[in-house]
Amino acid sequence: MAQRKDFYDLAVARHSCRSFENRHVDDELLVRCVNAASLAPSACNSQPWNFVIITKDEVKKELAKLTQEMGLNLWSDYVPAFIVVSEDAEPQLMPRVAATYGAKHFAACDVGIAMAYLLLEAEELGLGTCVIGTYSDEAVKKLLEIPEGDTVRGIIAVGYSTGGEQSRKNRKDVSSITRMII
Secondary structure (H helix, E strand, O other): OOOOOOHHHHHHHOOEOOOEOOOOOOHHHHHHHHHHHHOOOOHHHOOOEEEEEEOOHHHHHHHHHHOOHHHOOHHHHHOOEEEEEEEOOOOOOOHHHHHHHOOHHHHHHHHHHHHHHHHHHHHHOOOEEEEEOOOOHHHHHHHHOOOOOOEEEEEEEEEOEOOOOOOOOOOOOHHHHOOOOO
16 A cells, blocks of 8 residues: 555645556455545435446446547546446435435535545555546446436546656636635
């Protein structure tokens, strides 16, 4: 396992990897990433997420094709593993919260937090990741037997980076996105 980094270092180091070594990722590492995701906070502890880990070649090939709509993500043919993250159709919230605010008000945010935890754990383990957002939700659900009412929120490519493709992060200056009321 890679040397531990502090959180800020992980956030700086993590980037979208689109070039992976032809190297198997141990199932134990993939499960560890999902376990980290499962520790994310969620509204009313609803944990509205589900994860499907794919390493089987035939299924990876079909899933990669589903991510290549519009000629995008052609690199996905060479991904060692995918983790598909879906959101429950009806997350379980406290009745009063659900009645007042609705389940979907919280679930998408909760799943996003879980995905961030997964990505940062992968970085800690020395794995490269890329979140893919271009796919047919219905086709992915059919391929992976995800319940009809659930929503696929992301397909995460996971593997060992070939290195070299990382560029400096181009982010807005923090002063342009922050307002302090003191």
